[in-house]
Amino acid sequence: MKIAIIGTGFVADYYMTTLANHPQLELCGVFDRDQARLAQFCAHYGTRAYPDFQSMLADDDVAIIVNLTTPESHYALSRQALAAGKHVYCEKPLAMRYEEAAELVALAEAAGLTLATAPANALSAAHRLVADKIGQGAVGQARLVYAQMEDGPVFRAPWQEWRSVSGARWPGLHEFEIGCTLEHAGYALSWLVALFGPVDSVTAFSALTFPDKGPGTGSIEPGPDFSVGALRFRSGVVARLTNGLAAPRDRSMTILGDAGTLTVGDLWDHSSPVYLESAHGGRSLATKLAERLEAKLGRFIHSKPLPGRKIRYGRDARRLRLPNYPSRIDFAGGIAAMADAIEAGTRCFASGDVALHITELALALNNAASLPQPYRLQSSFEPAKAG
Structure with missing residues (x-):
């Protein structure tokens, strides 16, 4: 096409x-x-x-x-x-x-x-792996999700020097103006709605916490650089999503269920490490050793391995050409999925009602200061049935 x-x-x-x-x-x-x-x-x-x-x-x-x-x-x-x-x-x-x-x-x-x-990261191998594990009952009934889209204090980095492979400047001024939520929330929202269906309501907060974005930014009015939202899904799952441009970089997701926990290291990584921890034992040796060391030292250790055992990807996982860190996403994969659906006469996932739903969610998180709370979603969609 x-x-x-x-x-x-x-x-x-x-x-x-x-x-x-x-x-x-x-x-x-x-x-x-x-x-x-x-x-x-x-x-x-x-x-x-x-x-x-x-x-x-x-x-x-x-x-x-x-x-x-x-x-x-x-x-x-x-x-x-x-x-x-x-x-x-x-x-x-x-x-x-x-x-x-x-x-x-x-x-x-x-x-x-x-x-x-966009974004197309919900088409990633990591997403498929997590969806398969949830479908197989690895965590039982999913109950609670913590998702982070924290990109770190980018405004303190030498962003004026950043260039794409063909020479384009990173649009820092515009990114700060639009704000962290409209730029980044979609990467988590696409995963969330693909896994758990439509959201009924959002209780959110957004703010501009660092108005001075550094040298050369005095001509703009920055948008929110922090937002947090509690999402209640029609399926019963509750999720907390944070977006920011100040806290340390963290794009992980943790899914907690009756029977266990799934942790995704990086939602921007097509083949991100994914860990599974059983609620009834089965913790990794590294986790056990870290907890014993904490008890011995009598203090919390911040740099610990992710909980559980690392899940292996199948050998048939397709090797893809991906951008360098930090955006290891198959960006054109969304276009390809759309083209395949058009050819087949079917509906691709991130289109129509789903596209509107993801957009409404991002806008609700971004505009939380001017919206009634909790915000009731106007849009919805019918989740695809398994099998």
């Missing part, structure tokens, strides 16, 4: 790096309003540049528009693409307002088109 990309900024390199994993996708060309950046990108990858967005939409060969522009542009450009009869794969969030996201989903539905949202 032929695709075209609008937006050749920092994240576009992640998509180009992983496009080779999916030979069923063919890139027709790209466009960016920044002509210098567009030329740099095309020279690096040897790809075609469209003269403008309308030329891209007029290309009858293109089936899917991949919208990698800034979040404020997502709604308008995705709307134009849908109006032109194109399927759309959009970076998170679908729009900056729930009403606009709902409008896009309705437009796609009415036109018989697919509108899907």
Whole structure:
């Protein structure tokens, strides 16, 4: 299936790096309003540049528009693409307002088109491994989830020097302006809704805790750099999700059930280490030794191994070309899953009602200061049935 990309900024390199994993996708060309950046990108990858967005939409060969522009542009450009009869794969969030996201989903539905949202990390081998273990009853009934999307104090790092493989600057000013939640919550939310279904309500809090983001940031009004939400799922599971740009980097998830606990080391790692601890024994030797050492020393040890035994991946796990640390995600995998579903005449998971639900959740967490609490979700979806 032929695709075209609008937006050749920092994240576009992640998509180009992983496009080779999916030979069923063919890139027709790209466009960016920044002509210098567009030329740099095309020279690096040897790809075609469209003269403008309308030329891209007029290309009858293109089936899917991949919208990698800034979040404020997502709604308008995705709307134009849908109006032109194109399927759309959009970076998170679908729009900056729930009403606009709902409008896009309705437009796609009415036109018989697919509108899907990033991120694609819920398609990872780690996610499949965790979903399989939950399905096999490894933790019994899942009850409580702790998820972290803490990216560390990025504003204190030399972010002005960061470049993508093709030379794009990391958009630090814009990231700080949008805030940690709209940029990062989706990576956890996609996992959560794929595992546990739709959320009924969210009780959340968000704040700007470090207004001074350092030299060169005085021209912006930063968005929230901390948010926390308690999510109550229709399935009965309760989850706590934190997002931040100040606390030490931590992108782990812990799933606690009646019979045990699953711990995922890093939601941004396609093949993250996953650990299983039984509630009735079966703890790893390393965990036991660490606890004995704590008792002997009479103090808490912060750097301990994750609890339980490390679960092995199957030998048939596919080797993929992935970006370097820290974003070891198969970004183009979301587009590929969408294209496969279109070809098969089925619905890909992160599209339609699910895409709207993930977007609404991220907006509710981000805008918690101005929303009634608890916030009742307007959107929902019917979870896929096992088997």
